[in-house]
Amino acid sequence: MAGIHGDESQKDDQSRQQAYAALSIAFICIAIGIPIWWKTTTTYRATLPYGEIADLAKVQTVCEIPVTVVLVSDKGTETQLNSLQQQLDYSLVSDVSGRYSKLSLHYQVRVRNANAREKDVFYLKSTFKDLDSDLRRLHEESDIGSSMVYVLQDHNHLFTSSRAYIGKYRHAFVFGQDMKEAAELAARVVREIHVHEAFVAKIHGTATGVKHTEADVESMRSLRSTQGYELTFTLLNPDPSMVVAKWDIADGIRSYLDPFLKKLAEFAEFKVNSQVLYYMELAVSPKYDEAGQRYVLKSKVLPHLITPVEAKLGSHVSTNPTLNFLVYVPTKYHSPLYILNEKDEPIMSNAFLSPRWGGIMIYNSPETEANQTLPETVEVEMKSVMEVFLSQLRLLIGVPKQKSDSDVIIASPDNTGITDWEFDSIIRARTLENVAMATSTLQSLSQLLGQISNMVIRDDIADQVYSAVEAIEMTHGYLKEANLYRAFHSSKRAIQSSEKAFFDHSLLELLYFPEDQKFAIYIPLFLPISIPVLITLLKAIKWMKAQRQKAKTKSKTE
């Protein structure tokens, strides 16, 4: 009897031990194993401001532009000022300011009478150039982005062939006897020339990601927003045994290009290189024009000139885009060489540009006597070359081309090559482009990170994103306050941070795991262990239930 009891108690003990063992293993697996597995297989993702990024996409960029209109007349009355203000409020309203457009330009108009000093200037000086420079001296610290229009009523002698004159700085002169006419002209000057609304709206639209398929000169010509440009000046010598061309490029750049680059030092970083290439012929042979006693290149062969040369130009170390400017000195057999336009007339500058690439100029060497010793040396005159290249460089950087208008005379820039209002317009365009691109970059980044859950987001990427969001918000603030200078710099910070975060090399989805493949990975690891554990767990639970039943029946019988 005792033996049977002993056996039973032994069996009981055994099953109790088994049950406890199974339960403890299951407990360890569930309570400790699963959290460890979860923690070690989650990817590290620093928090990102997804909500703020989504909000930024819906915000409309409001750009305030301060405009001061000064009425210069001997008999300026209050009523005239008021009527001018009214007319301006009516006509100086931007086309780009719908409720549903992403960009809104708004003009803050202020009308006043000319003060005593300004009246003196108008009394003393009698040409636009002098007026321009003297008024500039009066307003030394005009803000970047502001615009000033002088409405002249009595100075008929100045306006001989036009009704408006745009100066080199930030002011313009408009002739208007009648306030309505004056207001309309002033509005046109500010909207179409100083601000160039159409251009700004197009740049902003392209940066927000508008799809475009057809060719569009304005948006294709200039390079998109970059930190800096590499400028390469090349002199091509096709046949050095006959004609050797030389140029003093260092002096040329110092005299003619440096003022321009200095003025644009904050806009972008410029690096200038130069080289001379020998035995570089043009791929297209020019035709001889009997009538003009010259060699000509028709406009339709020009696109094929660039590609063979491009391979030999060399590329640089930096990742900034390169703009190439070439001077080609034709051989004696093809001299003089002219480029013809569509109507088969030679163009004066003898140069053409290729959008987003650079420009080529053909420099015809002056005529020499017949028995010159070969090789003949040609000293390329830097002034004419630099004039052409500077005008091309302006276009390639993004200075908008103004439509020619008989009513308006636009003053040509001084030696810096760019007027103050043109500088304002490219700064404004660049600011809006930067802020639009940064916003769309952040949006696509947050979309990408939301979609792919196993991409690691490091802390420094999160920092870049936060600083980009902050910079974009600051830019919006500064643009609303009409502080274009600060807005430009914060937009630069915004785009740099957002590009750095987006193109960080760690953000790569390396492995594509569809859901069923995830099962295929985990099952061979966990199934062999989990089946015995589960079965013994079930057995243990059954035993525990049986024990409880036994205890219950025992207490019942007792």
Add this chain to the structure above:
Amino acid sequence: MATSTIKFCVWFLLIVFVDYGCLTSPESEAQSFFQSGHTNNWAVLVCTSRFWFNYRHVANTLSMYRTVKRLGIPDSQIILMLADDIACNARNPRPATVFNNANQHINVYGDNVEVDYRGYDVTVENFVRVMTGRLPESTTKSKRLQSDDRSNILVYMTGHGGDGFLKFQDAEEISSIELADAFEQMWQKRRYHEILYIIDTCQAASMYHKFYSPNIVAVASSQVGEDSLSHHVDPAIGVYIIDRFTYYLLDFLEKVQPTSQNSLGELFQVCPKSKCISTVGWRTDLFPRDIDKVLITDFFGSVRNVELNVTTISLEKPNRTPKEGITRSKKSQSQLKYAEQFPKYYKEDTKQVSFSLDHVNSVIWRMYLKDR
């Protein structure tokens, strides 16, 4: 009478307005040269196999490289990914050459092939990095795809593929979904204007089924379930040296010049089932233009738009101080001569050399003694 004068007036006014319209549009001159919506061209040519028996894939890729270069895309805008183990392979009976035809007329591995990613660098990761632009900062300019929103990109891939994947160097694969995602990443950042995707592998059409980004046109050498076949074997080399689809493509492209007006539609028809045995397929639903009107040189060559310079800025000559003129002439007077072949101290007395060695020795002794 009155009606006739009215008619005359109307016609006169019409003519005047039409003339006026022509005169006041200086932009129309520039418009005529801007025929395409792109300003630059890039090519990404990828050969995804290695080993001697995959000679034909390397020949395919190098032939496309030659074509693209001939039609004008410079090396700086071509990304060539090859395992590059064929030309100098121990089994190559013609070392340092790769031919794409049994008549061995053209050595496609000639003098100026610039391979950007070679050997074991041709991986799925590097390919996706190049396409999306997520390269480490130390990467050189020649290994980057620096395209912008007005770049047309030609992407050519060849190798061994299957239903929905493409094998990279016998070690890994890229799936069609990854490829589609890479293109979408490019579109998000507007890194391309239009893409022409050509793939020459088995079951190639499966790779373009998952594309969902706009402005992509794709052509593949075979449908799902079909194998792409090679063209012919070169008994002198001992391997198949070119694939059928690429062979007929190249045949057609040989006749294309930078000024040609052939369209993509013609290119897609070069290899009917009778010649290619597999069915060539293409996908144009994501592409907005009609492929019969798209020029081949839009993708294969680089014909740039031009704009004539009508006006220039006038600059003033600055005042140069005479001092700078003098320094310039001084520079030009100095004669150029060869540098010394051996450094100076080498030629002098060896006594000095030994002295300096002794000096060094004594210094070391002194330091040693100091430590003790």
